[in-house]
Amino acid sequence: MKHVTSVGGGGGGPAAPSRPRRRPDLTLPLPQRDSSLAVPLPLPPLSAPSHPTTTTITNASTASIPSQTPRLAELERLRRLGSGAGGTVWMVRHRSTGRIYALKVIYGNPEDAIRRQIYREIEILRTADNPFVVRCHGLYDHAGEIQVLLEYMDGGSLEGRRITSEPFLADVARQVLAGLAYLHRQRIVHRDIKPSNLLIDTRRRVKIADFGVSRILAQTMDPCNSSVGTIAYMSPERINTDLNHGIYDGYAGDIWSFGLSMLEFYLGRFPYGDGKQGDWASLMCAICYADPPEAPPTASREFRSFIACCLSKDPAKRNTAAQLLQHPFLVMAQVPSSLPPPPPSSSLPTAASLP
Numbered sequence: 001m002k003h004v005t006s007v008g009g010g011g012g013g014p015a016a017p018s019r020p021r022r023r024p025d026l027t028l029p030l031p032q033r034d035s036s037l038a039v040p041l042p043l044p045p046l047s048a049p050s051h052p053t054t055t056t057i058t059n060a061s062t063a064s065i066p067s068q069t070p071r072l073a074e075l076e077r078l079r080r081l082g083s084g085a086g087g088t089v090w091m092v093r094h095r096s097t098g099r100i101y102a103l104k105v106i107y108g109n110p111e112d113a114i115r116r117q118i119y120r121e122i123e124i125l126r127t128a129d130n131p132f133v134v135r136c137h138g139l140y141d142h143a144g145e146i147q148v149l150l151e152y153m154d155g156g157s158l159e160g161r162r163i164t165s166e167p168f169l170a171d172v173a174r175q176v177l178a179g180l181a182y183l184h185r186q187r188i189v190h191r192d193i194k195p196s197n198l199l200i201d202t203r204r205r206v207k208i209a210d211f212g213v214s215r216i217l218a219q220t221m222d223p224c225n226s227s228v229g230t231i232a233y234m235s236p237e238r239i240n241t242d243l244n245h246g247i248y249d250g251y252a253g254d255i256w257s258f259g260l261s262m263l264e265f266y267l268g269r270f271p272y273g274d275g276k277q278g279d280w281a282s283l284m285c286a287i288c289y290a291d292p293p294e295a296p297p298t299a300s301r302e303f304r305s306f307i308a309c310c311l312s313k314d315p316a317k318r319n320t321a322a323q324l325l326q327h328p329f330l331v332m333a334q335v336p337s338s339l340p341p342p343p344p345s346s347s348l349p350t351a352a353s354l355p
Contacts, residue, residue: 069138070094072147075103081156091152101137102153106146118146124188132179134199134209153199153207160195162268166303170333172198173262173306174325175206180254181321183208189250193257194233195264232270232283233257237315240288244315252315255324259310263293266303302329 075092078100082089087106094101106118125136125148135151163169176198183190190197190208197210235256237244263271271293272286292311295304306329309319319327 069149070096072140072142075101075149077103089150092149100152100154102150104148104150106148115146122148128183128186128188130179130182131205132175132207133182134207150209151207153201153205153209155200155202155204157209158195158198158200158206158265161265163265164268166266166300166329167332169262169265169303170330171204172200172206172265173258174330174333176208176258176261177321177325177330179208180258181325184251184254184321190254190257191250192230192233193254193261194230195261198261231280232272232287233260234287235315236288236313239284243288243313249315251320252318255310255318255321256315258321259307259318260293262310263295263307266295266299300329300332302327302332305329 074095076095078091078093080088081091081102087104090103090105092101092103093099119139122136122139126138128136134153137149137151140147140149158172163172176193180190180193192210193208197208198206199209200206231239233256235253238248238253241248260271272283292313293307294311295307297304306324306327309324309327312318324330
């Protein structure tokens, strides 16, 4: 039987009687809680290991088959695929099977709060199962360093490429929209759709990549560079919240970024003014207050309409990914017979042409 001690009593004696309020008419109003600002509580801190270890977090759908996610020690680094503010991506080979993966090594040793956020995003990535979304095979936490094992796309990203063929561009758009529609059905907002996050392979399959972890790292570990290459593709209402009464629809924001990327492929350059190399303040003003960019008159009527459905300044008037998949422009989609190599990194301002 629990022992209960009276509060306010002395030496275990009876509690003192409460005194009447001097001003019973006085009340203290409680603050109203805005449910729209509610956020989930953080996870409890991770226990730090006493010595360096490697923790393998496998794909949820294959967790019962350990051999499908190789151990970190079984991966051989072949060459570096690219690097950025958040980390470096390596082409790696599983020594036993010869299978090729992409391994993203995240710079530094993130503090616990960032690490838990990365784990939550990786959990989302692991549940994504769609042919138009790059698959996440697992995550390694080795001596405090986070490494993510991803599907390898041998054609690289579409950044800096010009797609002059509308049928080919329609096929690219169809695949990206199929991936976006899947993510949106899963209530996942990408928030960073841009050409460098659209990957292609030699079979002309296009997949969405790099959502979740890279966004967290850009916003928390490298705030000075978090906007470079990202703000350019943000929707007007995301840059300036006053434009839509403070309401931001992440799904509509993804569609704006998608439409801007498709127009960039067609034009062979960034659609706004001096491009991403110009003055950032001027670029943000142009995105927020100028008329949205349009496809040129030389484009087909279907493509001009398609871009207009993506780049409406009013997010409520933008088509959804599911609606855009029914657009007449996608009827002309076809796969090209060949795929030119990606442009060299030094020629990014001048886009290489795809057929």
